[in-house]
Amino acid sequence: MTAVDAARLQFALLAGTHFLFVLVTLGLGPVVAILQTRWAAARDAGRAATLESATRFWGQLYLVNYALGIAAGIVMELQLGLHFPGLLDVAGGVLGAPLVIETMAAFFLESTFLGLWVFGWHVLPRWAHTAAFWAVVVTGYLSAFTVMVANGFMRHPVGFAMVDGEARVTDAAALVTNPAALVSALHVLGACLMAGAFLLVGVSAWHLRRAPSRLPGVVAAGLPGAMMSAENDVWRRSMRTGLVTGTVGAFLATGSGYAQFAYLQDAPGGHPPVVGIGYAVMQGVGGLVFLVGCVLLLLLPGHVLFRLWRPLRTALYGTLTVLLPVPFLTGLLGWVSREVGRQPWAVAGVLRTEDAVSDASAAAVITSLVVLVGTMLTLAVADWVVMARLARRGTTRLALGAPPAEVLRDGDHDDPTDGVRDDRAAVLTFGGTR
Amino acid sequence: MNALGWGLLLTVLLAGWALLDGAVQGGVPLVRPLGGRDDSRRRVVLAAVAPFLLLGEVWLVAAAGVLLAAFGHVEAVLWAAGYPVVVALLVAWVVRDAALWLRSRLTAPRWRQGWDVTAQAASLALPAAFGALAGVAWVRLSVVGAQADGGSGAAQALALGVPVVTAGLAVATARVHGGLVVAARAPGTTAQAAVRPVRRALVPAAALATLGALGALAVAALGTASALVAAVLLVAAAGVALAARFDLDRGVHRSGVVRAAGPVLAVVPVAATAAVAGPATLALAASPAVLHGLTWPVLGAFAAVLVAQAVSWRVLVRPLGPRTAVFL
Numbered sequence: 001m002t003a004v005d006a007a008r009l010q011f012a013l014l015a016g017t018h019f020l021f022v023l024v025t026l027g028l029g030p031v032v033a034i035l036q037t038r039w040a041a042a043r044d045a046g047r048a049a050t051l052e053s054a055t056r057f058w059g060q061l062y063l064v065n066y067a068l069g070i071a072a073g074i075v076m077e078l079q080l081g082l083h084f085p086g087l088l089d090v091a092g093g094v095l096g097a098p099l100v101i102e103t104m105a106a107f108f109l110e111s112t113f114l115g116l117w118v119f120g121w122h123v124l125p126r127w128a129h130t131a132a133f134w135a136v137v138v139t140g141y142l143s144a145f146t147v148m149v150a151n152g153f154m155r156h157p158v159g160f161a162m163v164d165g166e167a168r169v170t171d172a173a174a175l176v177t178n179p180a181a182l183v184s185a186l187h188v189l190g191a192c193l194m195a196g197a198f199l200l201v202g203v204s205a206w207h208l209r210r211a212p213s214r215l216p217g218v219v220a221a222g223l224p225g226a227m228m229s230a231e232n233d234v235w236r237r238s239m240r241t242g243l244v245t246g247t248v249g250a251f252l253a254t255g256s257g258y259a260q261f262a263y264l265q266d267a268p269g270g271h272p273p274v275v276g277i278g279y280a281v282m283q284g285v286g287g288l289v290f291l292v293g294c295v296l297l298l299l300l301p302g303h304v305l306f307r308l309w310r311p312l313r314t315a316l317y318g319t320l321t322v323l324l325p326v327p328f329l330t331g332l333l334g335w336v337s338r339e340v341g342r343q344p345w346a347v348a349g350v351l352r353t354e355d356a357v358s359d360a361s362a363a364a365v366i367t368s369l370v371v372l373v374g375t376m377l378t379l380a381v382a383d384w385v386v387m388a389r390l391a392r393r394g395t396t397r398l399a400l401g402a403p404p405a406e407v408l409r410d411g412d413h414d415d416p417t418d419g420v421r422d423d424r425a426a427v428l429t430f431g432g433t434r
Numbered sequence: 435m436n437a438l439g440w441g442l443l444l445t446v447l448l449a450g451w452a453l454l455d456g457a458v459q460g461g462v463p464l465v466r467p468l469g470g471r472d473d474s475r476r477r478v479v480l481a482a483v484a485p486f487l488l489l490g491e492v493w494l495v496a497a498a499g500v501l502l503a504a505f506g507h508v509e510a511v512l513w514a515a516g517y518p519v520v521v522a523l524l525v526a527w528v529v530r531d532a533a534l535w536l537r538s539r540l541t542a543p544r545w546r547q548g549w550d551v552t553a554q555a556a557s558l559a560l561p562a563a564f565g566a567l568a569g570v571a572w573v574r575l576s577v578v579g580a581q582a583d584g585g586s587g588a589a590q591a592l593a594l595g596v597p598v599v600t601a602g603l604a605v606a607t608a609r610v611h612g613g614l615v616v617a618a619r620a621p622g623t624t625a626q627a628a629v630r631p632v633r634r635a636l637v638p639a640a641a642l643a644t645l646g647a648l649g650a651l652a653v654a655a656l657g658t659a660s661a662l663v664a665a666v667l668l669v670a671a672a673g674v675a676l677a678a679r680f681d682l683d684r685g686v687h688r689s690g691v692v693r694a695a696g697p698v699l700a701v702v703p704v705a706a707t708a709a710v711a712g713p714a715t716l717a718l719a720a721s722p723a724v725l726h727g728l729t730w731p732v733l734g735a736f737a738a739v740l741v742a743q744a745v746s747w748r749v750l751v752r753p754l755g756p757r758t759a760v761f762l
Contacts, residue, residue, distance in 0.1 A: 064535065064539060068531075068535075070531065071527070071532060077498055081509040085510040093720065103496045103498065103499025104732050105738065107496075111488050115485055116750070119758075119761070121759040122756075122757040123749050368517070372521060379528065379532040383536065389539075
């Protein structure tokens with residue numbers, strides 16, 4: 001393997017890992033924000049309790065996903081300088097602008113507001129707390145857009161001039177309204193909404209499928225007039241929300257996907273088979289999700305979906321859970337198509353990839369490939385295992401938004417040492433002895 | 435904004451990271467010693483530094499963004515010379531974050547204890563890697579690098595020794611700072627217990643700062659005059675560390691010197707590095723057209739960030755109490 005191949009493979013694997021987390025962050029973010037807004041506005045105590053559970057459950061999954069997303073993003077950020085310094089030498093004057101805005105404005109604010117949201121849970125007034133999460137969502141989308149401006153420039157360079165072998169911005173507006181940035185950002189937005197929706201629907205379906213065994217017979221039969229458990233209400237709401245956002249997302253992703261052919265047609269770059277396969281799979285998945293989503297949406301009025309003939313309902317729920325990975329695999333295929341489709345160029349028509357890589361030795365790059373990708377993948381798998389466990393645990397024992405004494409006691413069975421217990425009581429109440 | 439303005443912005447961002455994330459780097463290694471085998475005690479220590487995690491590490495991300503946009507050539511020089519250190523920094527950072535976020539999500543004791551050991555190791559490796567990278571900047575962004583390549587024995591010794599000293603300095607200063615943050619925010623006995631490791635770390639911190647000052651003098655003697663400023667800063671930091679140790683030995687835990695010691699020591703490795711590497715960094719800045727074009731978006735963003743962070747700190751920094759959100 002040459003240093004060029006190793007650097008590209010490393011970037012591809014790290015970017016792919018990062019993007020799997022981005023899909024959930026951007027897809028679940030608006031859902032959590034809307035759930036929390038409705039919780040904040042709810043007057044009825046029962047409804048408020050359901051919406052609070054839903055906000056905390058999905059918010060916690062969002063956070064556990066975000067934790068690794070930010071880590072993978074950090075590793076990505078330094079990849080450009082580490083392995084592709086030529087890209088910065090030639091196009092740094094252009095790419096630096098969106099990337100510095102991404103870190104200084106979007107990501108900086110996003111992380112700040114998220115910290116405020118998590119750790120100010122019991123301190124902030126209700127509406128300020130809700131606004132903090134909306135700020136997380138808005139800055140998160142701004143962050144994604146600036147990255148797409150940088151990536152769009154590489155795919156379809158506009159608004160620049162070459163001065164002494166270095167690209168300079170001549171028209172910032174053209175850079176931002178570049179179809180490879182705007183239309184592609186819309187495409188990514190659709191894909192993210194779809195991924196978030198598959199998570200919502202898949203997890204909710206898993207719980208709803210198991211619900212009968214845990215509920216009294218009348219409720220289990222789903223008969224009209226039967227009382228529904230609060231937790232079941234959470235999953236039904238989540239399922240409905242997921243079906244709406246997923247169908248909208250599929251529409252956006254498919255529509256903007258076709259719109260991208262307009263600028264792709266005259267772009268330089270080869271068309272290896274993987275690109276064609278990628279396009280075909282994305283078209284198929286997007287179209288199918290949209291159609292099936294519309295059908296399921298039609299079953300929502302009158303809760304028809306939740307009252308289907310039981311074997312059919314169980315089979316449907318099972319299928320929806322099994323299909324959870326589909327938008328994630330499709331999203332990865334999308335990036336492979338986009339990046340492979342641009343080769344041999346790093347910046348289409350301006351800079352070849354082989355001229356952009358650093359002169360680090362192949363051995364050094366392969367070592368860092370093994371270390372960084374190995375670390376990242378191990379942590380990512382651990383993170384997904386935790387997310388799966390939390391998703392299965394449902395709305396019981398949520399750490400996010402719980403009173404501190406309750407959270408600190410969650411591992412109580414771990415340590416039955418009686419000697420420590422008295423001391424711990426003081427700690428649990430945060431007794432201010434000073 | 436000219437290159438100097440961008441250089442100052444970069445320094446402020448790095449100092450902000452050292453100050454805020456330093457609390458996590460220094461606080462997390464205390465989780466096991468102070469918490470013992472009691473999980474809720476461990477989580478109290480974690481809760482004391484938890485808000486600093488999300489709100490702190492973004493400062494380094496932002497610094498990397500400024501480095502990329504305004505000082506791309508500096509980044510290329512540093513990454514080429516310090517390739518393994520950069521990889522180690524990334525690994526330590528990522529592992530620490532994952533360990534902190536994941537440890538409390540499941541309740542199995544072995545899961546939690548395993549991540550605690552991981553977090554402790556990564557929290558030592560992170561400042562060590564950053565300090566070593568700062569040492570590489572001392573060497574490569576001063577006359578030392580060129581002279582070492584030219585075969586000068588003194589320069590070669592400095593090129594090897596400086597990164598080791600700055601790595602140790604970053605670890606020791608983070609330990610002091612993090613311990614003091616835990617002492618200020620945690621309740622009762624945990625707070626008292628946090629002072630002991632601080633006391634132990636102060637003398638090594640002073641010794642390493644003095645060694646760093648000698649290194650800076652040597653760099654100045656070889657020809658980079660701005661290193662004199664670094665020497666002065668490091669000697670002053672050593673003085674603060676010793677004064678704080680004196681107060682702690684007298685049993686005065688809340689004197690002005692003790693309170694100032696954490697922030698002063700946390701920031702001094704960055705400030706000293708800025709002094710040594712500053713002139714070469716500014717010389718390698720991007721063209722004035724690029725710097726000028728980015729000025730207003732970046733300053734505007736920075737102003738917004740400062741407001742958001744100021745509001746957040748007002749809300750979040752108070753001693754732990756019944757309204758503290760415990761998540762880590």
